[in-house]
Amino acid sequence: MSPYATPTAPRPPLRVALAGIGVVGGGVVRLLEANRALIARRAGRPIEIVAVSARDRHKDRGVDLSRYRWEDDMDALVAAGDVDVVVEMIGGADGSALTLARRALGAGKALVTANKAMIAHHGIDLARIAEEKDTPLKYEAAVAGGIPVIKAIREGASANEIARVYGILNGTCNYILTQMERNGASFADALAAAQAEGYAEADPSFDVDGIDAAHKLSILAALCFGTRLDIGAVTADGIRGLIAADIREAEALGHRVRLIGMAERDSAGNGGALYQHVQPCLVPADHPLAYVPGALNAVVAEGNFVGRLFFEGAGAGAGPTASAIVADIIDIARDEYGPAFAMPVDALDAAPAADAGARVGKHYVRLIVEDRIGVLAEIAAAMRDAGVSIESLIQRGSEDGDDGVVIVLVTHEGPASAIHAALAILAGSDHVVGAPMLMPILAL
Known part of the structure; x- marks a missing residue:
C-alpha cells in the first residue's frame, strides 16, 4: 500500500x-x-x-x-x-x-x-x-533538549562528511555567563542567580564543571563522525575559574566568553584521531554563538556539501524536553527508525583521541599577580622559555579591592602545549596569585 x-x-x-x-x-x-x-x-x-x-x-x-x-x-x-x-x-x-x-x-x-x-x-x-x-x-x-539536532544530523545531514561539530551545550553555564556579561556579576553571584531561577542545582558541579556538556558532545561526535562513543576521550574544563575581568577583557578584544564543546578530526591526519573538548572559549562577537543568551543551547555542524548548520533553542525544561521525547514516540508509531548512531554498531570506527596539546591557535591567558617590580619580566621569560609568542599584554589595576593586579596576555598562534608549559613554569612563582585562566580564541 x-x-x-x-x-x-x-x-x-x-x-x-x-x-x-x-x-x-x-x-x-x-x-x-x-x-x-x-x-x-x-x-x-x-x-x-x-x-x-x-x-x-x-x-x-x-x-x-x-x-x-x-x-x-x-x-x-x-x-x-x-x-x-x-x-x-x-x-x-x-x-x-x-x-x-x-x-x-x-x-x-x-x-x-x-x-x-x-x-x-x-x-x-x-x-x-x-x-x-x-x-x-x-x-x-x-542532547540540547527541544532542539531536533539528533534527527537533523542523523537524517538531514546524513550524506555529508562533517568537518566539525561544536556549540553551547549547557544552559546553566550559558545563563551564568550571560549574567556576568550583562550585569558585571561575579561567578558566585551569577551562580546564585541561576540557582534562584531554577537553572542550577544546589550542587552545580555537573553543569559548571563541564560534565553535562561532555556527555552531550560525545553523543554528537559519534553521530557526526561515525565513531564509537568514548566519554573517556572527552576532556572538560568548566567555568568556575572565570572572574568578571575575563568577561570585560574578552569584550574589549571583540569576543564573548562561552562554554564550548567541540569535536573534530585531527587535521594532521593521525589515523582519524578525534579531538573532543569542553572548555570556556573566546568566541568572535560576530559569530551566531556570541548572540545565544540565557539558558539557551546552540549547536553548529559543518558539512562538506551542506555548509554550516546552526541550531538554537531551549536545551532543558519540561516543555522542550517533552517535545523531543514525544517526537521520538511519533517516529516509533510511524515505524521510522534505524541504527541508533546512524550506522550499525560494527560499522562505527574506534577513533583514537587526538593530542589536544598539538592544537594550534591563539590563546587568552589571564593571571593575577602581586604588584611588584619584575613580575612582568618573569612572565615574559616563562613565555619565551616555553616558546610562546606574545601578541599583546594588558595590565589592569586591582581586582575587587585586593592587592593583586590582572595581567591579560593574547598569544600569537602556537600549540596549546606551549602555553601549558609556560603556565607550569609560572606555577612555581611566589608572585602569581591563584590559578590562571587559559581560553582558546576561536577562529570560527
Whole structure:
C-alpha cells in the first residue's frame, strides 16, 4: 500500500509506559493529553499512556495520573504485554535507569530516553541490544533538549562528511555567563542567580564543571563522525575559574566568553584521531554563538556539501524536553527508525583521541599577580622559555579591592602545549596569585 494512502482499517494505538515522573515526565503527560488528536494524525495512530512508575506514588506532580495503571516495580513495565514503548526518565548513567533500558530493549520493547549520561557511557551496548532485537532506541531529548539536532544530523545531514561539530551545550553555564556579561556579576553571584531561577542545582558541579556538556558532545561526535562513543576521550574544563575581568577583557578584544564543546578530526591526519573538548572559549562577537543568551543551547555542524548548520533553542525544561521525547514516540508509531548512531554498531570506527596539546591557535591567558617590580619580566621569560609568542599584554589595576593586579596576555598562534608549559613554569612563582585562566580564541 502506498504510504500516502489512507489505511482501510485504523492502526492499533501505540502503548507507552513512563518510568520516572518528574518535571519532564509531567511534561510528557501534559503534551500527550493536550495535543492528543494532532499527535494521532501525525503518527498515523493513537498514542496512549497505559502505565507509569516512579519512586513515590503519592507525590503531587501537577498532573492527574489516576487514569493510568501504576506500577511500583519498574520491571513490570518490561513484562507487561500491553506496553510497546518504555520511556526512561529516571536519570543517571547506571543503576535502575540502565537496568530498565537493557531489560526493555532485551524484551523487544522500544526505548525512548532523555538520559545523556546513560547514552554517553553505555550507548554502544544499548544500541547493540536494539539491533539484535530489531527495536528502536531513540534519544533526541538527550542532547540540547527541544532542539531536533539528533534527527537533523542523523537524517538531514546524513550524506555529508562533517568537518566539525561544536556549540553551547549547557544552559546553566550559558545563563551564568550571560549574567556576568550583562550585569558585571561575579561567578558566585551569577551562580546564585541561576540557582534562584531554577537553572542550577544546589550542587552545580555537573553543569559548571563541564560534565553535562561532555556527555552531550560525545553523543554528537559519534553521530557526526561515525565513531564509537568514548566519554573517556572527552576532556572538560568548566567555568568556575572565570572572574568578571575575563568577561570585560574578552569584550574589549571583540569576543564573548562561552562554554564550548567541540569535536573534530585531527587535521594532521593521525589515523582519524578525534579531538573532543569542553572548555570556556573566546568566541568572535560576530559569530551566531556570541548572540545565544540565557539558558539557551546552540549547536553548529559543518558539512562538506551542506555548509554550516546552526541550531538554537531551549536545551532543558519540561516543555522542550517533552517535545523531543514525544517526537521520538511519533517516529516509533510511524515505524521510522534505524541504527541508533546512524550506522550499525560494527560499522562505527574506534577513533583514537587526538593530542589536544598539538592544537594550534591563539590563546587568552589571564593571571593575577602581586604588584611588584619584575613580575612582568618573569612572565615574559616563562613565555619565551616555553616558546610562546606574545601578541599583546594588558595590565589592569586591582581586582575587587585586593592587592593583586590582572595581567591579560593574547598569544600569537602556537600549540596549546606551549602555553601549558609556560603556565607550569609560572606555577612555581611566589608572585602569581591563584590559578590562571587559559581560553582558546576561536577562529570560527
